[in-house]
């Protein structure tokens with residue numbers, strides 16, 4: 001479950017540029033697409049939802065926990081266990097191969113490393129043939145799909161995706177969104193995608209525009 005209440009934010013260096021975000025309420029298994037033009041604050045909202053930024057006022061509740069009340073350490077732990085983040089940039093460890101990156105992700109979220117689960121995601125995301133390739137040997141599209149696998153492999157309750165399809169062709173775009181929707185359904189998670197990629201709008205029944 002995800003709920004926000006009166007979220008207001010500004011960056012320290014831009015105190016007169018105030019963001020006021022619409023309230024979001026997502027019950028179990030509800031997904032949301034957040035649309036909006038470049039620079040409107042989509043990534044900012046996603047970072048507030050992930051607790052990477054602190055609101056000036058207002059609250060973000062995830063699975064009944066007001067995440068902004070957690071300690072720095074508590075928030076890191078909560079995020080590692082319950083939130084799957086897909087960034088515009090990929091944060092895979094460059095010197096590790098695909099399988100090692102996924103093993104590390106599972107290890108750091110406190111989940112047992114299950115090679116069957118890893119193989120399942122590699123198959124679904126079309127990464128099986130390059131599973132021994134290091135991250136720095138992958139194409140942009142392959143890196144983006146690795147980022148998606150890293151975000152969902154530990155079964156988070158909330159999946160937050162920032163432009164997950166920006167470097168994907170039409171075929172991979174639909175495949176990735178369908179996989180995210182399927183994964184969210186399987187683990188009864190909420191999926192929130194922010195984008196200005198209008199190809200994915202028909203795949204969501206629930207959307208807001210900033």
Ligand SMILES: Nc1ncnc2c1ncn2[C@@H]1O[C@H](COP(=O)(O)OP(=O)(O)OP(=O)(O)O)[C@@H](O)[C@H]1O
Nearest residue numbers: 011013014036037038039040041042043044045196
């Ligand atoms: N760390 C920062 N410090 C100051 N201003 C920032 C910072 N990050 C973003 N901004 C500003 O906040 C505004 C919103 O940025 P944000 O990245 O949230 O927009 P966006 O809707 O995600 O854009 P895009 O679709 O281009 O990724 C922009 O004007 C941006 O310049």
